[in-house]
Amino acid sequence: MTDLLSTLYPWTKSLHVISVIAWMAGLFYLPRLFVHHAEKVREGTETDALFQMMEFKLLRVIMAPAMIATWIFGLMLVLTPGIVDWTQGWPWTKAASVLAMTWFHHWCGKRRKEFAAGSNLKSGRHYRMMNEVPTLLLIVIVVSVIARPF
Numbered sequence: 100m101t102d103l104l105s106t107l108y109p110w111t112k113s114l115h116v117i118s119v120i121a122w123m124a125g126l127f128y129l130p131r132l133f134v135h136h137a138e139k140v141r142e143g144t145e146t147d148a149l150f151q152m153m154e155f156k157l158l159r160v161i162m163a164p165a166m167i168a169t170w171i172f173g174l175m176l177v178l179t180p181g182i183v184d185w186t187q188g189w190p191w192t193k194a195a196s197v198l199a200m201t202w203f204h205h206w207c208g209k210r211r212k213e214f215a216a217g218s219n220l221k222s223g224r225h226y227r228m229m230n231e232v233p234t235l236l237l238i239v240i241v242v243s244v245i246a247r248p249f
């Protein structure tokens with residue numbers, strides 16, 4: 100099994116990075132949709148229905164499968180012999196940031212449900228600020244896995 104993971108390593112890493120890109124695209128875009136939904140769209144209008152559909156599809160068709168694929172290929176990399184040395188700092192900063200990114204995904208999911216139920220109370224400014232969360236986490240993750248200063 101570990102031999103197979105070692106053979107697959109370049110492919111697993113490629114698929115990991117591809118799914119990360121798809122996941123991140125959604126994590127950057129969905130809060131932007133929330134900003135405009137909160138600021139410019141009146142409840143019960145055709146535009147409201149259009150935003151709800153875009154948010155639903157982005158989350159279900161792109162972000163959820165991409166998050167699952169990122170986790171599967173990421174965990175395969177963790178299990179590949181010689182890749183992760185838990186005595187170093189970088190796997191821990193990466194793990195903490197990845198858990199935070201997963202929390203942010205679910206936070207977006209809850210907000211989407213509120214928009215769908217017509218019960219959003221958060222402002223466009225709030226969503227603008229939350230939009231910075233995935234950017235900050237992305238920086239910590241990429242520096243952790245590539246520059247590895249920790």
Ligand code: HEM
Nearest residue numbers: 116119169170173174176177182183197200237240244245
């Ligand atoms: C979801 C759980 C995740 C797990 C378990 C995981 C685990 C890993 C592991 C073990 C590696 C291998 C490092 C190496 O080959 O030396 C890796 C590579 C990488 N990960 Fe993740 N990762 C996850 C999520 C993410 C996320 C969310 C991002 C970006 C936002 C990310 C970005 C990367 C990048 C860019 C690489 C390639 C680094 C290189 O060139 O060596 N990963 N990941």
